[in-house]
Every structure is written in C-alpha cells, then in structure tokens.
Amino acid sequence: MRVLNYLELEDRLRGGIVTATRQQRAALADTDVEVVTTPWQGGTPFSAGKARLTGAPFFHEYDVAHCNTIGPGSLAVARHAKRNDIPLILHAHTTAEDFADSFRFSTQAAPALKRYLRWFYSQADRVLVPSQYTKDLLDSYPISAPIEAVTNGVDAASLDGYESFREETRESFDLDGLVVFSVGEVIERKGLTTFCRVAQETDFDFAWFGPYESGPQASKTTTRWVENPPENVTFTGYMDDKRAAFGAGDIYMFPAKVENQGIAVLEAMACGKPVVLRDIDVFDEFFTDGEDCLKASTDAEFADALARLRDDPDLRERLGEGARETAAEHSLDVVGERLTDIYREVAEKGDAL
Numbered sequence: 001m002r003v004l005n006y007l008e009l010e011d012r013l014r015g016g017i018v019t020a021t022r023q024q025r026a027a028l029a030d031t032d033v034e035v036v037t038t039p040w041q042g043g044t045p046f047s048a049g050k051a052r053l054t055g056a057p058f059f060h061e062y063d064v065a066h067c068n069t070i071g072p073g074s075l076a077v078a079r080h081a082k083r084n085d086i087p088l089i090l091h092a093h094t095t096a097e098d099f100a101d102s103f104r105f106s107t108q109a110a111p112a113l114k115r116y117l118r119w120f121y122s123q124a125d126r127v128l129v130p131s132q133y134t135k136d137l138l139d140s141y142p143i144s145a146p147i148e149a150v151t152n153g154v155d156a157a158s159l160d161g162y163e164s165f166r167e168e169t170r171e172s173f174d175l176d177g178l179v180v181f182s183v184g185e186v187i188e189r190k191g192l193t194t195f196c197r198v199a200q201e202t203d204f205d206f207a208w209f210g211p212y213e214s215g216p217q218a219s220k221t222t223t224r225w226v227e228n229p230p231e232n233v234t235f236t237g238y239m240d241d242k243r244a245a246f247g248a249g250d251i252y253m254f255p256a257k258v259e260n261q262g263i264a265v266l267e268a269m270a271c272g273k274p275v276v277l278r279d280i281d282v283f284d285e286f287f288t289d290g291e292d293c294l295k296a297s298t299d300a301e302f303a304d305a306l307a308r309l310r311d312d313p314d315l316r317e318r319l320g321e322g323a324r325e326t327a328a329e330h331s332l333d334v335v336g337e338r339l340t341d342i343y344r345e346v347a348e349k350g351d352a353l
Contacts, residue, residue: 002034003343004062008073010037014211014238015185016263017093020130020152021068023263027153027336033343036062039077062086064343070094070120078123087346090124090145092117095137098189098258114141121145125346130261133282148342153335154266154327158242162271165247173207173234173248178310180204181249183242183264186212186235188221191255191278196225198253198302199233204310206230206253209245211238246271251309251316254278255302261286266330269293269323274316276305286330292322 005028007013007021028035039059040048048058065081066089067074074090081088096114121127122144129135130152138147170176180199186192186208199206212218212226212235226235239245252268255278262283268275269292277283279295289295294305309316 001032001064001343001347002036002062003028003064003066004036004039004060004077006037006039006065006067006069006074006077008067008069008071013069016152017068019263020091020093023153023155023332023335024066024068024339026155027332028339029336030333031336031340033340036060039065039073039080045073045076063347064089066343067091068093070117075120078120082123087125087349088123089126089128089342089346090121091128092121092134092138092147093130093260095134095260097137098260117141118143125349126342128342131282131285133285134260150338150342151330151335152261152263152266153330153332154263154270155332156270156327159246159267159270160243162243162247165241165244169244169248173236175205175207175234175248178204178250179207179248180251180253180306181207181209181245182252182254183208183245183249183267184210186210186222186226188219189256189258191257192225193221194255194278194299194302195253196230196233197299198255198306200230201299201303202232202306204232204251204306206233207236207245207249208233209236209239209242209249242267246273249273251276251306253302253306255296256280259283266327270327272320272324274309274319275323276302276309287326288322292319292326294319 005025025035041056041058041060042048052058059080064087065077067077068091078088096110096117099110099113118141124145127143127145127147128150129147132149135147135149182195184190212222229235252273252275254265259282265275275293277287277293277295279297287293296302296305
C-alpha cells in the first residue's frame with residue numbers, strides 16, 4: 001500500500017506537529033506501507049505545475065492520503081482525494097482551544113478557526129486525534145466525519161545518549177542542583193506564567209528549553225516573561241538537540257492549560273524523569289498521579305510537588321520508573337500497527353464503494 005503522509009511547510013514548521021508526523025513515518029518504516037511525503041510531482045506545487053505542462057500528472061499516485069496540517073496545501077490534497085475517490089485521513093493536531101493563548105491575537109482568532117476546522121475536518125473519511133479528550137472536543141464542534149484516537153507515541157531511540165549532554169548543557173546555561181525544566185515552544189498555553197510564578201516561590205534553578213517568538217507575533221505575556229524572567233529562570237531558546245534538555249533537567253514540570261496529548265511529556269518519561277503536570281482532563285487519560293507523575297492545579301500545589309520530589313529521592317526514583325513503563329505503552333511499534341490497520345480499513349472501504 002502506498003500512503004501519502006503529508007506535512008505542509010515541513011521545512012518551516014517546528015514543534016509537536018513536526019515531531020508527531022516524523023514519528024508516524026518512523027513508525028511506518030518497519031511495516032509494508034510505502035510512505036510518500038509530498039503529493040506534488042517534483043516535490044513542490046511549482047515543479048508539479050511545470051510537469052503538468054508536459055502532460056505529466058500534477059499529483060503523485062497513492063492509495064491513501066494522510067494530511068497533518070490544515071493549510072492550503074492540505075486543502076488541495078483533500079480536494080484531489082475527494083475528486084479521485086482516494087481515501088482521506090486528516091490528522092487533527094490543531095484545535096481552536098490549543099490555538100488560543102499561543103501568539104498575539106490567537107485567542108481572538110480562535111472562534112473563526114473553529115468554524116474552519118469544523119468544515120475542514122468534516123471532509124475526511126477518518127479524522128485521527130491523539131487523545132479521547134480531543135475526540136470529545138471535535139465531537140462537540142461538531143465534526144461529521146468518524147474520529148479515532150491514536151497516540152502520537154514517543155520515539156525512545158531518538159533520546160539515546162541524553163545523559164552524555166548533562167554536564168556541558170548545565171555549564172552552558174549556568175544550571176546547578178536539582179533543575180526543574182520544560183521543553184517546547186514558550187507560550188502561555190503551555191503554562192508559562194505558572195512556570196515563572198512557581199520559580200519565584202522556590203529556590204530551584206528553572207530552565208525552559210525551546211524557541212520563543214520575539215517579534216510582533218509574540219504575545220505580551222511571552223515577551224514580558226522572556227525579557228524579564230525571574231532570577232532563577234533560564235529561557236534557552238531553540239536547542240539543536242533535544243537530548244541536551246533531557247540530559248540537563250531533573251524534574252520535568254509541564255503546567256499546560258490545554259494540550260492534546262503532550263509528546264514532550266512522553267519523552268521526559270521515556271528518560272525516566274519524575275514529572276509534575278497540571279491536573280487537566282487530557283492527562284487523566286494517560287497518566288496517574290502518584291504512579292508515573294504528580295499532578296497539581298495551583299501554584300502552591302506545584303511548589304509543594306517540587307518540594308516533595310526534592311526531599312524524597314525514593315519518590316523521584318519510583319515515579320521515574322513508572323514513567324518509563326508508561327512511555328513504553330506509547331512506543332512507535334504501537335503507532336505503526338495502529339496506523340497500518342487504519343490505512344487498510346479506509347482503503348478497503350474505498351474499494352467497496
């Protein structure tokens with residue numbers, strides 16, 4: 001079976017959608033699915049247009065189209081698929097709820113985005129989401145297409161050797177002692193204000209490894225904290241190798257307000273880090289307080305959880321072991337098997353029509 005696994009603007013995007021898409025492809029590498037990563041002949045719409053002038057087809061041939069973003073390229077693929085009876089899978093990495101509180105004016109734009117997403121996702125033969133929480137959210141829009149939850153998974157092999165980065169990274173950013181850290185885009189939705197306020201109430205070193213906007217598109221909240229951080233908070237900016245973050249940090253704190261799953265949480269768990277999460281519905285689906293993480297709702301509860309982990313090495317070790325076991329349940333083997341089954345199912349339904 002030949003499947004298009006498409007990530008529009010792949011060379012310009014960053015963050016969880018890129019990681020999730022590349023993990024899909026890695027998961028499919030050991031299956032009998034042949035993956036095509038671009039729909040266009042020659043690799044771009046421009047080169048496909050030139051090929052079309054010579055009589056060549058504009059689009060590659062594939063049995064199933066699987067799109068991971070919501071832009072004009074994905075819309076063109078969707079229309080091509082519907083015109084040619086190619087089964088269409090749209091992966092809902094984006095919701096109006098997780099778009100809000102991200103960049104300047106994103107909250108104001110979220111209602112319009114919701115209307116677009118309702119229409120866009122409803123074109124699919126199958127919509128994939130990373131969690132039951134996201135499925136319930138899209139059901140409430142509502143989306144008329146069938147929706148199925150498939151974990152984003154975690155590429156544990158991509159983290160091999162993270163320990164070797166510890167000393168160099170800590171020295172580079174002047175980190176000392178038990179370091180509380182987060183990984184990913186620095187935005188308010190991921191709990192930026194909570195991260196900084198908790199830091200102000202403790203004496204740990206805090207480090208947020210990940211890029212942040214500094215131009216006009218940056219939210220006022222991001223600009224305020226990044227430009228004037230608490231004395232014990234370091235914003236590292238983009239990291240060439242994520243293993244440096246997981247090597248340097250000791251306690252992974254992720255106070256996200258809205259999340260569809262949390263790939264970086266799974267990565268921290270795969271490294272055996274004790275994890276402190278905000279107590280929100282999506283995390284109840286995957287993680288259990290006291291077994292593979294600690295959960296908190298208020299600044300005081302986050303600070304208390306950090307103090308417990310500082311004072312109890314056995315608790316850190318026990319939660320770290322539980323975290324590794326949870327991460328193993330989201331291996332790429334699991335992702336590859338689920339995607340392969342879904343591709344075959346939608347292809348067989350398409351053949352039966």
